Amino acid sequence: MITRLSSLFLRTLREDPADAEVPSHKLLVRAGYIRRAAPGVYSWLPLGLRTLRKIEDVVREEMNAIGGQELLFPALLPREPYETTQRWTEYGDDLFRLQDRRGNDMLLGPTHEEMFTSTVKDMYSSYKDFPVTLYQIQTKYRDEARPRAGILRGREFVMKDSYSFDMSDQGLEDSYAAHRAAYQRIFDRLGLSYAICRATSGAMGGSASEEFLAISPNGEDTFVRATEGDYAANVEAVVTQPGIEKAVEGLPEAVEYDTPDAETIATLVDWANSEGLDVTAADTLKCVVVKVTAPGEEPELLGVLVPGDREVDMKRLEASLEPAEVAMAEDADFKKNPFLVRGYVGPRGLQANGVRVLADPRVVKGTSWITGADAPNRHVVGLVVGRDFDIDGHVEAAEIREGDPAPEGQGTLTLQRGIEIGHIFQLGRKYTEAFDVQILDENGKRAIPTMGSYGIGVSRLMAVLAEQRHDDKGLNWPVEVAPFQVHVVVANKDAAAIEAGDRMVAELDAAGVEVLFDDRPKVSPGVKFKDAELLGMPFALILGRAFADGKVELRIRGGETLEIAADEAVAKVVELVRG
Amino acid sequence: MITRLSSLFLRTLREDPADAEVPSHKLLVRAGYIRRAAPGVYSWLPLGLRTLRKIEDVVREEMNAIGGQELLFPALLPREPYETTQRWTEYGDDLFRLQDRRGNDMLLGPTHEEMFTSTVKDMYSSYKDFPVTLYQIQTKYRDEARPRAGILRGREFVMKDSYSFDMSDQGLEDSYAAHRAAYQRIFDRLGLSYAICRATSGAMGGSASEEFLAISPNGEDTFVRATEGDYAANVEAVVTQPGIEKAVEGLPEAVEYDTPDAETIATLVDWANSEGLDVTAADTLKCVVVKVTAPGEEPELLGVLVPGDREVDMKRLEASLEPAEVAMAEDADFKKNPFLVRGYVGPRGLQANGVRVLADPRVVKGTSWITGADAPNRHVVGLVVGRDFDIDGHVEAAEIREGDPAPEGQGTLTLQRGIEIGHIFQLGRKYTEAFDVQILDENGKRAIPTMGSYGIGVSRLMAVLAEQRHDDKGLNWPVEVAPFQVHVVVANKDAAAIEAGDRMVAELDAAGVEVLFDDRPKVSPGVKFKDAELLGMPFALILGRAFADGKVELRIRGGETLEIAADEAVAKVVELVRG
Incomplete structure (x- = not known):
């Protein structure tokens, strides 16, 4: 054609x-x-x-x-x-x-x-x-x-x-x-x-679910990939490696301290180090209060515990609690619940007031934390899970970071951006039940x-x-889906070149190659070349100055330019197109 | 496949x-x-x-x-x-x-x-x-x-x-x-x-316009076709052959008569014949009053004259007067305009009161008519166009009848029903002007x-x-668009027949034929044959009882059934499919 x-x-x-x-x-x-x-x-x-x-x-x-x-x-x-x-x-x-x-x-x-x-x-x-x-x-x-x-x-x-x-x-x-x-x-x-990412099941219910994400800096989705092996997952689907449970016996007692003006993790760490405790943010326990609204129910407070060196990733938290909706607790909630002391909230105060507490998987029995003591300017050091308080369950809520360990010993995680191009999903019986099939x-x-x-x-x-396939000059289609397989440009005004161009185009067509033929008589070679690059056919065949010496150019889009004998050009294009 | x-x-x-x-x-x-x-x-x-x-x-x-x-x-x-x-x-x-x-x-x-x-x-x-x-x-x-x-x-x-x-x-x-x-x-x-019908240009404006109508008794459109030649047209587009103009000199004078209870054409013709005038309905002139509303204007009365043996076809009249809308005059219009005497309206009364009069093309100079005299129980006989009154123009409004003369000597017209499948139309500059191209x-x-x-x-x-292509048993597709080209049915439970069926299907596939293979193990031959007819593939290849004698049936949907040698079956199907 x-x-x-x-x-x-x-x-x-x-x-x-x-x-x-x-x-x-x-x-x-x-x-x-x-x-x-x-x-x-x-x-x-x-x-x-x-x-x-x-x-x-x-x-x-x-x-x-x-x-x-x-x-x-x-x-x-x-x-x-x-x-x-x-x-x-x-x-x-x-x-x-x-x-x-x-x-x-x-x-x-x-x-x-x-x-x-x-x-x-x-x-x-x-x-x-x-x-x-x-x-x-x-x-x-x-x-x-x-x-x-x-x-x-x-x-x-x-x-x-x-x-x-x-x-x-x-x-x-x-x-x-x-x-x-x-x-x-x-x-x-x-x-x-592309990467095949484990996905949360999302709003649709059901079980196994994977997304195909095309890797692209302009992607809207962030996902993680292991540095070794083929593990990839949506940020929402990443399963944190749990902390190692330890015996609580012999651990130092929990001690409460006055910690004036230590309402943030950074100020808390500074205070702790000034007390000679030698800790990092990862030794503190951030206690974030959110409101969870299950479908058809009233909003309920929930405490979310994450190591102090990490933020709560609301998307991950929402995915974990679906189909409930989640929002940060607001000033009004703090006012209404005086046991919530902003900057000093701890798990004990929440539980004492009937608020459930879910924790990051690193927060396991025998781990010891610096956290809020539920009173203004007070923190507690050495609060041990399974001794001083118990959690009501685990939740995936902490942000994922580049360098976090990948599962199954596949090295560490990298964060990448992608565009969702496919989604496969074991939907189950949700719709067949709804329609009573x-x-x-x-x-x-x-x-x-x-x-x-x-x-x-x-x-x-x-x-x-x-x-994924372009440069600053234009598009670059794979042969399989390019609108045309070869773009032929005659950039030589000699009658012989024009005639040869017509003949090559006819021969390519006869061989089943899809040809885009730039036959515009009054357009300069420069404009024709620019258009060929912009339009992005995988191959361009150029009859230029060298045609006088029996040579033509075969430009592979985004790749090399070959100078070949004019009488071999058609065969070479056919070979390349057929891959 | x-x-x-x-x-x-x-x-x-x-x-x-x-x-x-x-x-x-x-x-x-x-x-x-x-x-x-x-x-x-x-x-x-x-x-x-x-x-x-x-x-x-x-x-x-x-x-x-x-x-x-x-x-x-x-x-x-x-x-x-x-x-x-x-x-x-x-x-x-x-x-x-x-x-x-x-x-x-x-x-x-x-x-x-x-x-x-x-x-x-x-x-x-x-x-x-x-x-x-x-x-x-x-x-x-x-x-x-x-x-x-x-x-x-x-x-x-x-x-x-x-x-x-x-x-x-x-x-x-x-x-x-x-x-x-x-x-x-x-x-x-x-x-x-199908027929290619001259069409009115319709609401879209413009000039030449033809409709492709598939001939079908279930069609919504009625159209005319000439008995000789290829003339076909929408009823709205049929151009009436004009009457022949004659000299008015020497024609009998117009005479008014009392015609009590002759408000219809039939009663008028009865009256005239009882007076010894020897006329038919075609000698009378029906004067129909309608209301015409041009876009953005007030409704206006119009008189439409057609020979008394024909009705006014409102669709034809509307097409002639487009883009104006047309409606029959109602009781209220007669009341408001006392010069309109129902049953006795004539062209002279209309024109005397400023109402335009358009006539069927048969109503030309020198033709003489029996028509209303604009007074209760009064008609006029011998009213001559060009002597006793003039029309304001011609209009295509009279119904078309089977047997009417076709144009250009192509015999007479037949009325047929069709389904519009295509429309081609010289649209002109309506849209390019609207968008100022x-x-x-x-x-x-x-x-x-x-x-x-x-x-x-x-x-x-x-x-x-x-x-167009079905019978009481089912569909019947042309090879070009049938979902599959051949329907293969094995209606013989012998292992040899089943094996031969599999082999023929594979051979047909290898030859590029699209095969629908009824391989349902527990369905009776009768049901399979019924389904094959209902689904309507152009050819069905049946391996039935005669397979024991080396014969198979090749059923041409809607046509004959051939008994052929089993070992020639594939070649025969390929031949038929390739046409």
């Missing part, structure tokens, strides 16, 4: 769009792949649509290879099934809601669990029909509070979402493993650099199938590829 | 869905191609999605072949561009409107003229960029008052819409002709029976390009194929 730049619907821009902050957004707009229609809503211009479709095809092939069956649900959906699962309300402002001419409530689907589940319920009734994996590649809608970065986080976007339905937990694990392998093949084919099992008894939920941000992948 | 019925996500139904009236709706639901999600909103199950995508590919190939460039606009659109063209309001209840979380008005695109036009304006500025033809295959939304017939008239549906932009009227004509030919190739490839022409002067607008109802095409 030959597409000529003289007629391609394209206008490249020299200036970055005013609202663009990240490279993918700037470059995809400047190179004429996408065009803004509204905040977070983009049009796909011809080059962009070609790449989007090729990404879809990679995803489709790998989904089909694991037995996934493609179908397509509407984007415009009735309210009722989303009432069944309460998501009509729970989605909040993220949901685009509308009414039809008869006043019926409808929505634009942000995700389709309800449709998949109710369709399986209607169509299948026997264990013989299972397992089944269904997927769609579909346009979805979320009214993001802050749509950003072009198609990286849009309000109308393309997703592949799939669901597995199994009659047994083992079946779910197999389906999950098949998806995990398929996702690896998809992202490997796209040449992406009853299936007859081998014994003629009713059983409820268990689901896996798997998503890939298809349109986002295009932005992620642009993030 | 082999798909096995044992695992295909499919459940065929023996009963028609309760809400289905037309065959395509019944069969597509029963055969598991589509599934209702909400009124006029359908899910595409695996078989349906396969056929939909194949139809899209046929459309895409032919659009690419005429140089169309594919892009994709969002479905979720901002209000502003639709304000520019006033369509935000003009669309009325057909438009799905919604607000985002910030209270911005948005809509679900029913058609994308605004997006195409504004995108071309932003990207192109010189005549050198033209002509350009852009298209998309996209999900559209219209809040139909009466969604009906499954995917024949849905509220979420797939359309191919394209627009040509030309710098000259000749260019537009060429683009129009290219689209017309492409549409013929598309519908021919799909094996559809200024392009520099060869002389450096600013010029406004002219547009063509072309649409195909892609998802509707699937229903139309089902309407």
